[in-house]
Amino acid sequence: MTRNAKKYLHGPNPAISMNATYYKGQRSVYGRDTNPTWEHLEEEIGRLEGGLCTVFASGMGAIASMIVGISKSQRLFLASDSYNGTRRLSELLVKVGRLDLTYATPNDIRSKTFLNDARPGDIFFFESPSNPELNVYDISEIAAACKDLGMLVAIDSTLATPVLQRPLSLGVDVVIHSLTKAISGHSDVLGGAVVVADGDLDADFKLRRSLFGAIPSAQDAFLILRGLKTLEIRMERAVANASRAFSVLYDRIGSSELRYPYHPDSDTLEVAKSQMKSGGSVLSVIFEGAAQADAFVDSLSLFHRATSLGGVESLAERRAFHRGEDSTHPGLVRLSFGVEPWEELKDDLLSALEGVGL
Ligand SMILES: Cc1ncc(COP(=O)(O)O)c(C=O)c1O
Missing domain, CATH: 3.40.640.10 (Type I PLP-dependent aspartate aminotransferase-like (Major domain))
Structure with missing residues (x-):
């Protein structure tokens, strides 16, 4: 948020300056x-x-x-x-x-x-x-x-x-x-x-x-x-969603298939805690292979199947689908958490996991 209330001449927003x-x-x-x-x-x-x-x-x-x-x-x-x-x-x-x-x-x-x-x-x-x-x-x-x-x-x-x-x-x-x-x-x-x-x-x-x-x-x-202006509060909600999702996934599919900065079993947990205020709004899940990962992403209904991350909408994608991702595990799905209600995201995740037999 802009801290200085008197910052812009005309009100809470600056003018859009359209001059070459x-x-x-x-x-x-x-x-x-x-x-x-x-x-x-x-x-x-x-x-x-x-x-x-x-x-x-x-x-x-x-x-x-x-x-x-x-x-x-x-x-x-x-x-x-x-x-x-x-x-x-x-x-x-x-x-x-x-x-x-x-x-x-x-x-x-x-x-x-x-x-x-x-x-x-x-x-x-x-x-x-x-x-x-x-x-x-x-x-x-x-x-x-x-x-x-x-x-x-x-x-x-x-x-x-x-x-x-x-x-x-x-x-x-x-x-x-x-x-x-x-x-x-x-x-x-x-x-x-x-x-x-x-x-x-x-x-x-x-x-x-x-x-x-x-x-x-x-x-x-x-x-x-x-x-x-809303970065801080969006991050608060998105990080809460990601960290709750991490716990659900951890209980359901285990530790080694998950990547998250605040992963409790990671060798770098202490480093992450010392330099990051939280684990962030993105986590990755490693499925068996491309077919299971694609089926999982297809079974999600609230998450958009789309690239990018960090938006208010939750997104899911299998990264190796993209050019230049040859070194990424073929079953890696990146989940970017948005600001939707947690219960809805949780139901979506659980039913998609069930859909792929997990
Ligand atoms: C970590 C990271 N850096 C840089 C970029 C490139 O940013 P842009 O797509 O805005 O050019 C991306 C895009 O996905 C990214 O994920």
């Missing part, structure tokens, strides 16, 4: 460089994350602004469980000879062995929790180890949102979000954000946005701002 070119005082401004409606959104996200924010047309726009800007003399160490779009973009740049890429597996990251090869100026980019495996990494430990080597550390914190986790305070240099997900929260707009603590880095990202042209529209920035 305008004056700010004496200064002539071009609409690809900045826009007053984006600036309101940047201020809000920056306040939540505790840094300086640049908004983009999509999460991939934000990710591209970082990865495309990496020089050949710097190596990108990328977590191998990263979002498939991040991996596919990196591999595309390798293919055209523009990026020196090394994947770090979850074991490499936890043991920090990927750092054996790292040099000052290299970049480590990871997700915690990761999508869709929901692996959790010790953010402050990794950030400190990378910083000791003079590396830049970036995290995609989309699944946690700034309500649950604030990576800049844990030592990370660059925080990336897909605003398409919980931050906007209504599955009706795409957006992305980069948040940093350092002023020079911030200016660099704003320049890249302008030159790459990965800019959001003013209407999209307004919609994201509107969604942001």
Whole structure:
């Protein structure tokens, strides 16, 4: 929520600024460089994350602004469980000879062995929790180890949102979000954000946005701002639904088939509890194989069968269905919890489980 009641000139909402070119005082401004409606959104996200924010047309726009800007003399160490779009973009740049890429597996990251090869100026980019495996990494430990080597550390914190986790305070240099997900929260707009603590880095990202042209529209920035007003209360409800669903699934199908940051039997539970306020609104279930997973998703009636996550509607999908998800278990179903009444979600889940004999 906006904390300052007198913030906008006209009332509780900012104006949607529809100008490709305008004056700010004496200064002539071009609409690809900045826009007053984006600036309101940047201020809000920056306040939540505790840094300086640049908004983009999509999460991939934000990710591209970082990865495309990496020089050949710097190596990108990328977590191998990263979002498939991040991996596919990196591999595309390798293919055209523009990026020196090394994947770090979850074991490499936890043991920090990927750092054996790292040099000052290299970049480590990871997700915690990761999508869709929901692996959790010790953010402050990794950030400190990378910083000791003079590396830049970036995290995609989309699944946690700034309500649950604030990576800049844990030592990370660059925080990336897909605003398409919980931050906007209504599955009706795409957006992305980069948040940093350092002023020079911030200016660099704003320049890249302008030159790459990965800019959001003013209407999209307004919609994201509107969604942001209820982020905290939406997350509260969605997290409560996800954690109740986890308990039901745990009792019904057992421990090893479930992925959730606050999984009680996970080796990373204590780390998750130390850096995330709750387990989040997304959990993954590993079914026997594709056929059982598809049958489960088909049996759900309240959950939409759709990609994406973080919206007010609960969504379910078998991730390996998508291009770029070859390394994901064929039976993995990601459940993104919305804000529907818990009893209705519970009935839907239980009858879909029964439908596949579980
Ligand atoms: C973790 C994560 N990061 C980035 C993205 C890309 O965001 P967008 O779809 O807004 O480009 C996604 C999209 O699903 C995602 O799940």
